Amino acid sequence: MHVTVDQDRCCSSGQCVLTAPEVFDQNEQDGLVRLLQDRPALALLPALRTAAALCPGGAITVTAPAAGGESGA
Amino acid sequence: MSIVDELAFPAPRPSGCPFDPPPAYRRPAARLTLWDGNPCWLLTDYQDVRTVLSDRRFSADGRNPGFPILTRSQQELRNETPSFLRLDDPEHARLRRMLTTEFLIKRVEAMRPGIQRIVDEALDAMVGHGPPADLVAEFALPVPSLVICELLGVPYGDHAFFQRESFRLLDTTAPAATTRSAFEALTAYLTELAASRRGREDGILARLAARTDLTLPEVAVTGLLLLVAGHETTANMTSLSALALLQHPAQADLLRERPELIPGAVEEFLRYLTIIGSGLPRVALADVELPGGTLVRAGEGVLAVLSTANRDEGLFPGGEELDVTRDARRHLAFGFGVHQCLGQPLARAELQIALSTLLRRLPALRLAVPFDEVPFRNETVIYGLRALPVAW
Numbered sequence: 001m002h003v004t005v006d007q008d009r010c011c012s013s014g015q016c017v018l019t020a021p022e023v024f025d026q027n028e029q030d031g032l033v034r035l036l037q038d039r040p041a042l043a044l045l046p047a048l049r050t051a052a053a054l055c056p057g058g059a060i061t062v063t064a065p066a067a068g069g070e071s072g073a
Numbered sequence: 074m075s076i077v078d079e080l081a082f083p084a085p086r087p088s089g090c091p092f093d094p095p096p097a098y099r100r101p102a103a104r105l106t107l108w109d110g111n112p113c114w115l116l117t118d119y120q121d122v123r124t125v126l127s128d129r130r131f132s133a134d135g136r137n138p139g140f141p142i143l144t145r146s147q148q149e150l151r152n153e154t155p156s157f158l159r160l161d162d163p164e165h166a167r168l169r170r171m172l173t174t175e176f177l178i179k180r181v182e183a184m185r186p187g188i189q190r191i192v193d194e195a196l197d198a199m200v201g202h203g204p205p206a207d208l209v210a211e212f213a214l215p216v217p218s219l220v221i222c223e224l225l226g227v228p229y230g231d232h233a234f235f236q237r238e239s240f241r242l243l244d245t246t247a248p249a250a251t252t253r254s255a256f257e258a259l260t261a262y263l264t265e266l267a268a269s270r271r272g273r274e275d276g277i278l279a280r281l282a283a284r285t286d287l288t289l290p291e292v293a294v295t296g297l298l299l300l301v302a303g304h305e306t307t308a309n310m311t312s313l314s315a316l317a318l319l320q321h322p323a324q325a326d327l328l329r330e331r332p333e334l335i336p337g338a339v340e341e342f343l344r345y346l347t348i349i350g351s352g353l354p355r356v357a358l359a360d361v362e363l364p365g366g367t368l369v370r371a372g373e374g375v376l377a378v379l380s381t382a383n384r385d386e387g388l389f390p391g392g393e394e395l396d397v398t399r400d401a402r403r404h405l406a407f408g409f410g411v412h413q414c415l416g417q418p419l420a421r422a423e424l425q426i427a428l429s430t431l432l433r434r435l436p437a438l439r440l441a442v443p444f445d446e447v448p449f450r451n452e453t454v455i456y457g458l459r460a461l462p463v464a465w
């Protein structure tokens with residue numbers, strides 16, 4: 001599973017940090033999203049899907065392994 | 074598609090449950106005529122609303138032709154310096170990004186003890202006077218007002234002045250002259266305050282005033298937006314949520330037994346009560362076909378109604394009912410897209426602390442008047458209560 005963030009789209013809402021604090025943080029200098037790990041454990045997939053859906057800027061992309069029928073969020 | 078002839082904003086809530094969206098919004102996508110004779114789309118569906126708010130082909134810039142002007146008071150202020158709420162990127166991002174570090178999750182978490190102290194002191198004072206008491210005047214309004222004043226560096230001692238003027242500014246039924254005088258009084262006040270804070274470090278106003286890339290009017294309208302949004306929204310969410318809990322005693326009991334449900338409950342209150350009464354205005358910059366099939370053409374205005382979107386049965390099954398155990402996180406009560414509420418971490422912290430403290434400290438809280446005598450306010454763009462008479 002792979003996670004990417006697009007800082008240009010981030011509007012610093014912090015929704016991702018609230019939803020998956022293991023994976024996202026906010027940069028203290030500019031408030032923009034900071035990725036703590038880009039290949040998190042598969043167990044975090046539901047939380048990451050929620051984070052991607054909640055992100056108001058559409059800044060988060062989650063790519064899950066094709067096996068098991070998972071697709072990108 | 075249905076045609077509505079004319080709709081006043083915010084739409085009246087003539088009968089039925091006062092927590093529900095106005096009946097006039099409960100319709101599929103429709104064309105309507107605004108008070109000034111201009112046409113506009115009324116969009117009420119979750120996916121349509123979410124698309125309009127996050128697709129950059131819709132502009133939030135009130136100076137664009139076709140942008141829906143909802144009330145006479147908005148018309149009156151159309152040529153004033155806009156806050157970033159009424160600008161598109163890159164201007165919007167430039168102004169907003171000066172504030173993003175002020176509302177970082179970690180920073181807001183560090184404010185929790187201070188917010189708890191303000192909440193406790195307000196409740197102590199209320200309990201000292203009552204019962205009965207007005208939960209709006211003694212609790213729901215002073216708490217966020219004190220918090221935002223401290224954060225901005227605005228003296229709370231001036232609260233009678235700026236609370237009165239913000240109410241007048243948001244009153245959609247006020248004559249144009251009242252709107253203008255409220256706007257001028259508040260911006261003059263904030264301009265003077267910002268100028269006097271130059272060279273100091275404390276508070277957002279001082280930090281904004283110190284910037285060489287901002288004009289003084291930009292500092293003042295940014296301060297105005299934070300001041301008004303900071304107390305009007307949270308105050309009304311607090312009092313409406315408290316009233317909703319009084320009307321749903323089993324859910325209040327559940328929250329007292331399981332305080333860990335409070336953060337989720339706050340999301341549910343935000344969803345169920347959605348206090349932005351009129352919907353968010355945008356104008357299309359290109360032809361866009363919305364998920365629900367509506368084709369909005371370039372130059373056409375749209376109103377994205379949050380309250381009906383937040384009752385979407387597909388996303389929130391049984392969504393017409395309050396259920397504090399529901400996963401309501403996908404609500405759009407803070408808007409969506411790049412303009413989504415900047416202060417939402419602070420609003421969440423305030424609501425969580427205020428409601429959990431109220432539940433814990435006043436378990437016997439009850440209405441001091443019959444429910445149908447509670448005065449709701451519909452004349453401002455932010456829905457809420459004029460007063461909430463309670464006893465305990």
Ligand code: SF4
Pocket residue numbers: 005009010011012013014015016017024032033054055056057058059060
């Ligand atoms: S949810 Fe999206 S917009 Fe908000 S901080 Fe995270 S990446 Fe940025």
